[in-house]
Amino acid sequence: xxxxxxxxxxxxxxxxxxxxxxxxxxxxxxxxxxxxxxxxxxxxxxxxxxxxxxxxxxxxxxxxxxxxxxxxxxxxxxxxxxxxxxxxxxxxxxxxxxxxxxxxxxxxxxxxxxxxxxxxxxxxxxxxxxxxxxxxxxxxxxxxxxxxxxxxxxxxxxxxxxxxxxxxxxxxxxxxxxxxxxxxxxxxxxxxxxxxxxxxxxxxxxxxxxxxxxxxxxxxxxxxxxxxxxxxxxxxxxxxxxxxxxxxxxxxxxxxxxxxxxxxxxxxxxxxxxxxxxxxxxxxxxxxxxxxxxxxxxxxxxxxxxxxxxxxxxxxxxxxxxxxxxxxxxxxxxxxxxxxxxxxxxxxxxxxxx
Numbered sequence: 001x002x003x004x005x006x007x008x009x010x011x012x013x014x015x016x017x018x019x020x021x022x023x024x025x026x027x028x029x030x031x032x033x034x035x036x037x038x039x040x041x042x043x044x045x046x047x048x049x050x051x052x053x054x055x056x057x058x059x060x061x062x063x064x065x066x067x068x069x070x071x072x073x074x075x076x077x078x079x080x081x082x083x084x085x086x087x088x089x090x091x092x093x094x095x096x097x098x099x100x101x102x103x104x105x106x107x108x109x110x111x112x113x114x115x116x117x118x119x120x121x122x123x124x125x126x127x128x129x130x131x132x133x134x135x136x137x138x139x140x141x142x143x144x145x146x147x148x149x150x151x152x153x154x155x156x157x158x159x160x161x162x163x164x165x166x167x168x169x170x171x172x173x174x175x176x177x178x179x180x181x182x183x184x185x186x187x188x189x190x191x192x193x194x195x196x197x198x199x200x201x202x203x204x205x206x207x208x209x210x211x212x213x214x215x216x217x218x219x220x221x222x223x224x225x226x227x228x229x230x231x232x233x234x235x236x237x238x239x240x241x242x243x244x245x246x247x248x249x250x251x252x253x254x255x256x257x258x259x260x261x262x263x264x265x266x267x268x269x270x271x272x273x274x275x276x277x278x279x280x281x282x283x284x285x286x287x288x289x290x291x292x293x294x295x296x297x298x299x300x301x302x303x304x305x306x307x308x309x310x311x312x313x314x315x316x317x318x319x320x321x322x323x324x325x326x327x328x329x330x331x332x333x334x335x336x337x338x339x340x341x342x343x344x345x346x347x348x349x350x351x352x353x354x
Contacts (some may be wrong), residue, residue, distance in 0.1 A: 018079035021046055023046075102309075104314050106134050109205070131310075133315050134205075151268070159246065160266055169255065194235040195234075216352050302318070
């Protein structure tokens with residue numbers, strides 16, 4: 001079993017949480033998780049009154065919980081952490097407001113739209129000694145965690161030679177995402193791009209983790225606009241190639257697929273692993289052997305979800321360096337995404353860090 005330990009989910013004092021923004025549809029999952037007794041929501045910052053009323057009705061939230069902006073919330077409330085559910089380009093403003101007050105921050109993926117913003121955020125986190133984490137749905141997949149353990153310990157696959165990540169769906173508008181979410185998700189400034197950012201970040205995050213924090217030598221990317229009538233301002237399909245000294249990573253990100261997919265494949269010297277979905281792990285250990293499919297058990301506390309994990313980090317029970325949520329990993333993710341956008345724009349291979 002992955003991450004077996006005796007960690008107790010019962011905490012003496014609930015973690016005091018504030019939310020920055022409601023325009024990211026993933027906030028719905030957060031509000032459901034935050035209803036549990038180990039956390040206490042002390043405030044929500046959102047200027048859009050229509051959104052405020054919608055969530056007040058849906059979750060029976062008191063009016064006193066809401067503030068027009070984050071600085072005002074922080075002036076009156078004293079949260080331990082702030083979780084950001086706003087446009088990616090606005091993440092930097094959240095850190096600028098929280099860091100000087102010693103308030104820890106977790107943002108939804110990716111960390112930032114530009115390397116400049118990401119490095120500014122990292123500098124603030126370091127100066128004021130706060131944790132700055134990034135949340136991905138795939139971090140909490142038992143299949144991904146089991147795959148990582150097997151790769152790290154050279155079980156079944158040997159050294160990595162190729163990684164392939166597919167992340168995508170039929171498109172946010174086709175899925176029926178809220179107008180508030182799609183308005184910034186399809187904005188080239190607020191989101192930094194389209195599918196290349198929305199789904200490309202997953203592969204960059206997982207590959208940086210599998211490569212133990214190593215940066216790629218070069219990045220090459222191709223973006224497409226297959227539905228310009230729906231997404232006129234951003235790409236809706238992207239392919240990113242990452243070159244490492246002894247391995248290659250291929251990230252396929254799209255808003256053009258007939259079904260939702262988030263999987264991870266690793267081809268090694270001696271075997272193959274595929275995290276098919278959140279719980280199924282497919283493997284092949286011998287050239288002439290059969291494929292094996294295993295259902296991986298849920299992760300143990302506090303690794304089962306991002307709120308439990310965040311609480312454990314804040315309390316010093318977990319050191320997040322180089323894991324999927326860590327600042328180190330996600331600085332590299334933003335560098336990869338920026339290089340990928342440059343490659344697609346210029347139509348050329350981009351040597352990393354140059």
